[in-house]
Amino acid sequence: MTSQLDxxxxxLASFASFxxxxxxxxxxxxxxxxxxxPGLTATMGVxxxxxxxxxxxxxxxxxxxxxxxxxxxxxxSRSAILLNIPGTPANAATTLDGFPLAQQGRAGFAMGIxxxxxxxxxxxxxxxxxxxxxxxxxxxxxxxxxxxFWLAVFGIVIAGLMCAADxxxxxxxxxxxxLLAAMVGQETIHAYERxxxxxxxxxxxxxxxxxxxxxxxxxxxxxxxxxxPAVLATTKLDRVVPRLSDITRYWRTIIRSGLIGTxxxxxxxxxxxxxxxxxYAAARRASKEAHxxxxxxxxxxTAAETGNNAAIPGAIxxxxxLGIPGSAPAAVLLAAMFIHGVRPxxxxxxxxxxxxxxxxxxxxxxxxxxxxxxxxxxxxLLYVLRVPRHVMMPIVFVLCVIGPFAISQxxxxxxxxxxxxxxxxxxxxxxxxxxxxxxxxxxxxxxDKNLRRALTLADGDVSIFFTRPISAVLWGLTLLLILGAVxxxxxxxxxxxxxxxxxxxxx
Amino acid sequence: MxxxxxxxxxxxxxxxxxxxxxxxxxxxxxSWRMPRLEERGIxxxxxxxxxxxxxxxxxxxxxxxxxxxAAKEVRAAPAARPVxxxxxxxxxxxxxxxxxxxxxxxxxxxxxxxxxxxxxxYVFAFMAVFGLEPRRPGVLAxxxxxxxxxAAATAGVIYLFETLFLxxxx
Numbered sequence: 001m002t003s004q005l006d007x008x009x010x011x012l013a014s015f016a017s018f019x020x021x022x023x024x025x026x027x028x029x030x031x032x033x034x035x036x037x038p039g040l041t042a043t044m045g046v047x048x049x050x051x052x053x054x055x056x057x058x059x060x061x062x063x064x065x066x067x068x069x070x071x072x073x074x075x076x077s078r079s080a081i082l083l084n085i086p087g088t089p090a091n092a093a094t095t096l097d098g099f100p101l102a103q104q105g106r107a108g109f110a111m112g113i114x115x116x117x118x119x120x121x122x123x124x125x126x127x128x129x130x131x132x133x134x135x136x137x138x139x140x141x142x143x144x145x146x147x148x149f150w151l152a153v154f155g156i157v158i159a160g161l162m163c164a165a166d167x168x169x170x171x172x173x174x175x176x177x178x179l180l181a182a183m184v185g186q187e188t189i190h191a192y193e194r195x196x197x198x199x200x201x202x203x204x205x206x207x208x209x210x211x212x213x214x215x216x217x218x219x220x221x222x223x224x225x226x227x228x229p230a231v232l233a234t235t236k237l238d239r240v241v242p243r244l245s246d247i248t249r250y251w252r253t254i255i256r257s258g259l260i261g262t263x264x265x266x267x268x269x270x271x272x273x274x275x276x277x278x279x280y281a282a283a284r285r286a287s288k289e290a291h292x293x294x295x296x297x298x299x300x301x302t303a304a305e306t307g308n309n310a311a312i313p314g315a316i317x318x319x320x321x322l323g324i325p326g327s328a329p330a331a332v333l334l335a336a337m338f339i340h341g342v343r344p345x346x347x348x349x350x351x352x353x354x355x356x357x358x359x360x361x362x363x364x365x366x367x368x369x370x371x372x373x374x375x376x377x378x379x380x381l382l383y384v385l386r387v388p389r390h391v392m393m394p395i396v397f398v399l400c401v402i403g404p405f406a407i408s409q410x411x412x413x414x415x416x417x418x419x420x421x422x423x424x425x426x427x428x429x430x431x432x433x434x435x436x437x438x439x440x441x442x443x444x445x446x447x448d449k450n451l452r453r454a455l456t457l458a459d460g461d462v463s464i465f466f467t468r469p470i471s472a473v474l475w476g477l478t479l480l481l482i483l484g485a486v487x488x489x490x491x492x493x494x495x496x497x498x499x500x501x502x503x504x505x506x507x
Numbered sequence: 508m509x510x511x512x513x514x515x516x517x518x519x520x521x522x523x524x525x526x527x528x529x530x531x532x533x534x535x536x537x538s539w540r541m542p543r544l545e546e547r548g549i550x551x552x553x554x555x556x557x558x559x560x561x562x563x564x565x566x567x568x569x570x571x572x573x574x575x576x577a578a579k580e581v582r583a584a585p586a587a588r589p590v591x592x593x594x595x596x597x598x599x600x601x602x603x604x605x606x607x608x609x610x611x612x613x614x615x616x617x618x619x620x621x622x623x624x625x626x627x628x629y630v631f632a633f634m635a636v637f638g639l640e641p642r643r644p645g646v647l648a649x650x651x652x653x654x655x656x657x658a659a660a661t662a663g664v665i666y667l668f669e670t671l672f673l674x675x676x677x
Contacts, residue, residue, distance in 0.1 A: 183559040192555040225605035390637035394630045406674045429592040448558040455552035
């Protein structure tokens with residue numbers, strides 16, 4: 001306990017500087033602007049800032065990225081409320097009640113509620129990060145190649161299922177495409193070049209940042225330019241700072257959404273958008289005012305914004321303890337940690353416990369800055385939303401091109417960005433979710449290495465994959481998820497349950 | 508009951524499913540042909556082709572399932588209008604122009620002509636193409652504003668990456 005406190009105090013001391021204050025305020029503000037602008041997502045913001053911070057000292061660089069992440073997920077509520085366009089996918093549920101509130105002349109109030117809900121949601125998630133990361137890291141120490149293999153399979157299956165709830169088949173296809181993309185280039189056991197066809201650049205494989213900037217950057221620029229321009233619901237704001245009673249009135253919803261958001265965030269690849277949707281659906285089911293949902297319900301808005309922000313610390317929990325991202329922006333954060341020499345994973349509590357506590361402090365600082373800037377700069381941020389897209393988008397694309405180039409200094413990464421951007425655009429339009437694809441690119445190496453290592457350890461005996469306790473839980477869950485998504489199996493189970501009461505009552 | 512006038516993805520899914528199945532089979536076949544590295548005394552369970560082979564086979568199976576499902580939907584509603592992925596009318600025009608400008612910048616200009624010139628030409632052209640409405644007065648004033656924004660954006664990006672981050676620009 002004392003050593004944990006020592007690590008916490010050491011981490012706190014490392015952030016006591018003017019540079020920290022400057023970076024926190026600046027990065028959170030830019031994050032809010034990125035989130036607020038339709039076409040700029042949190043993933044892309046964190047990816048671009050990874051390229052902008054790679055010369056910084058590691059602690060400050062990760063701090064900046066976390067501030068951008070928190071700011072962007074929150075900032076997306078601005079355009080959701082004022083334009084009826086979610087600034088990031090995480091704010092899609094916010095549009096349902098945020099925009100009607102703006103149309104009713106309560107845009108300022110909606111923005112205030114979104115700010116406080118986001119802040120409380122992040123804080124709930126932070127508490128769970130603090131509580132869960134150390135024991136989870138300890139549990140992860142028991143993971144061997146078998147468990148990491150199943151964890152990768154489970155991640156792809158659940159991400160595919162939850163990110164494409166109405167068509168999991170497409171979610172799984174996206175995940176496998178991501179895994180296959182990760183197979184290109186030199187593999188890590190024997191350094192054999194797969195699918196490189198003698199091209200030197202391909203032998204290096206696809207880096208995560210160009211892939212991410214492509215599917216979340218170029219694809220989004222093309223979507224924004226294709227769709228008709230958005231119109232602001234109002235340019236006048238009512239009172240922005242909410243009263244205490246406005247917040248405490250829905251305390252049950254806030255706590256429920258915070259818990260749901262954090263839990264969804266922890267699941268590999270399933271991020272803030274699903275956190276918001278599931279929180280919103282749960283709030284509507286439990287609400288006495290369910291009829292107001294979708295017509296300007298303050299409770300609905302509270303649930304969506306608490307749920308998406310709570311998913312941020314949730315998504316960082318598996319990053320720190322397993323080296324597996326909980327969401328797409330967390331995937332970039334994971335890549336950035338590796339770039340800066342931090343090795344998250346099961347050994348983190350042994351190797352760098354102060355980094356875990358440092359992450360908690362970074363999230364708290366980002367939350368405070370987000371709440372302050374969100375409430376204080378409500379009016380100036382209105383002007384940001386009025387910047388025309390024909391001015392914003394070319395500058396965004398210039399950053400999409402130079403960002404990936406800056407990390408590796410090779411034009412090949414620009415072409416990778418373009419290629420994945422075009423494929424990503426077409427796949428998105430055909431309702432393939434991008435989060436499982438990105439997760440696949442990250443998990444590909446983990447899956448590949450651990451399956452082959454485990455097969456060698458077991459000397460080809462696959463039974464051990466199914467009998468070890470943690471493996472059994474993981475493959476059991478995976479199988480249940482797959483079977484549950486097959487309509488024929490669902491129908492069979494439903495029929496069995498319908499039949500049982502009748503046969504029980506039969507003489 | 509689904510709306511019969513609503514465009515569907517069934518035909519796209521049918522062709523995509525078939526393409527994915529082919530891609531999966533090709534990947535599995537190529538993985539099978541990868542060396543097992545026995546001459547280096549390497550454990551056959553660590554052969555490089557194992558995982559891509561399994562993934563290729565899985566993709567082929569999912570592709571076939573997608574194609575079969577889509578074929579059923581197409582048979583059920585043969586006259587259904589397919590979704591226009593690139594939009595229609597003005598939306599399609601805006602998409603194609605944005606795509607062309609982005610591709611020319613990223614694949615043809617960057618790396619071939621000086622970075623500052625490539626970026627300035629692209630940013631100004633993008634703003635002029637999408638931001639000018641010929642019938643509205645003040646074309647020259649707007650062009651001047653676009654010029655200023657182009658200069659500021661280009662100089663800003665170059666300063667940031669070249670001077671602050673010490674990146675050798677393409």
